[in-house]
Amino acid sequence: MNNTSIVLASRPKGMPTAEQFRFVTAEAPTAQAGQVLLKTLYVSVDPYMRGRMNEGKSYVPPFAVGEALNGGVVAEVVESQHEQYPVGTAVVGHLEWREYNVSDGRGLQAIPTDAAPLSYFLGLLGMPGLTAYFGLLDICRPQPGETVVVSGAAGAVGTVVGQLAKLHGARVVGTAGSDEKVVYLKEQLGFDEAINYKTAPDIKRAIAAACPSGVDCYFDNVGGPISDAVYGLLNKHARIALCGQISSYNATETPVGPRPEVKLLQSSALMKGFIVSDYAARNPEGIQALLTWYKEGKLQFEETVVDGFEQIPNAFLGLFRGENTGKQLVRVAEYSGQR
């Protein structure tokens, strides 16, 4: 049985291209004592992975050149010599970009096959949903009637942030990169305002017009000129959750912009960077809350799914072209459930 993997061929300078990825095919491994063989079902591609393609510290250690890339994967146990994970178990974990992975079970989490679509454990009930949950509720702490701005609003994190802010009684304004996304945010997810930052003639004015009472909370996935516009509108004691800075991930030098410190000073505002693993101890609470709201019909979750293991690099690159609405996934195989 063949096993294709994707390795980092070279480190990108600026925007990555297909050349950074190399497909390698070898014989599939088998499960030894204490191990399982996992068949990849869904692979998550995420903006944060761009940082890991560089040398040096980012959120997490860098990918190694010549080694398989890795990230969030939903898989099915197809061979088992591990009591806890019998054949047919669906799992989520941090795995390599291979059609088949061998694991000793460390870091794997068995997931129910009837609670929600399995892929949701890479989205609403996984890293992006938990990122939205902790960043919004622990750092921004929106109060009823407050104005919440979320950048990258149509992405996997942003769509959850906006809906959670609405659930907490806030007025929600999102920025996104296409008219289709703007319509989706307003009509499907109930955002009060949404702005296409690519076509707005003046992003500063557009955000100011959408926030007539100023900004109390800002959940930032993007950075750059959108943030500069928001910083000018901060109300006293505003809270900013720094979740991502996708606008700068492909920059080759530190981007320069207007210094935000005086704005934060004038409004006694808080700005806090975070990564979902800061809250790892509270993951069960977050998953439970998100699952409950989902089952009650209070949270929707959109996925952009492409089919085929060979599509992974392109799906990743598409993140930086803004091609996804909600969570970008690659479906590699269907869950069989065979025991």
Add this chain to the structure above:
Amino acid sequence: MNNTSIVLASRPKGMPTAEQFRFVTAEAPTAQAGQVLLKTLYVSVDPYMRGRMNEGKSYVPPFAVGEALNGGVVAEVVESQHEQYPVGTAVVGHLEWREYNVSDGRGLQAIPTDAAPLSYFLGLLGMPGLTAYFGLLDICRPQPGETVVVSGAAGAVGTVVGQLAKLHGARVVGTAGSDEKVVYLKEQLGFDEAINYKTAPDIKRAIAAACPSGVDCYFDNVGGPISDAVYGLLNKHARIALCGQISSYNATETPVGPRPEVKLLQSSALMKGFIVSDYAARNPEGIQALLTWYKEGKLQFEETVVDGFEQIPNAFLGLFRGENTGKQLVRVAEYSGQR
């Protein structure tokens, strides 16, 4: 009896000069029913006042052109028709820059004449001391063994911040603008390291060398390149208190610099702007704590005092030339204590 006042003659563009201040002499008022006449003893000049010379919102409403400037003043009651403030009472309050002010008592605080020098109620036991106390202990929260960097370390706020951080077991690194200040911080106040940012050939390297274990807390009075250097050294979960940005107060356009957001993101750091009035409800706690440490000999406080009401504008302008060590004050008259 004559009463000289200082009014704002015009709004400065960039660095203010003596031309922005006009001296006006009129007949001194007298205390009416429910009022006191206050003789000015000490006038506080503070960097934040620069923001109030501009139009538009800063921390506090702007000064009005043609009106007397105002700020922290220690005064003595020389006429009284107010039960609470008999003649001879020493008070601190927000008063106009006049040799004599009339007050109905609102916002005045009687101060003891035997606890500490009266001028300390504009320094260690006043706005600067409380700013240091709340910003450091509520936002930075230094832990034993952590590294605390304070910019503007030789100023009224910075000297207290550094000593409080040492009292809490931290390693303290300060930046200041002269070799005399550097010596003072290390030899007099016990800072572990101090850097003359004006003569350091490479401020980034100098701060990095002084912080071999990275930076856990940053108390920022200055902003600009010193901050850029510190942002590159942040440890995981670092805390930054934004207290002032004196490097940009005289800028005519928003200063531009490397964006700090990615650094905050990579270290899950917190940055929080504040103003001492955010903590007004806790002032008694702060004054009590500072006074106790002072009486125990654990806190020193330096003042740079010039004599004469006519010296006020020059003392204020000197703040931006870095002329003061500790608190810059103008002594207008001695306390008489006559009842």
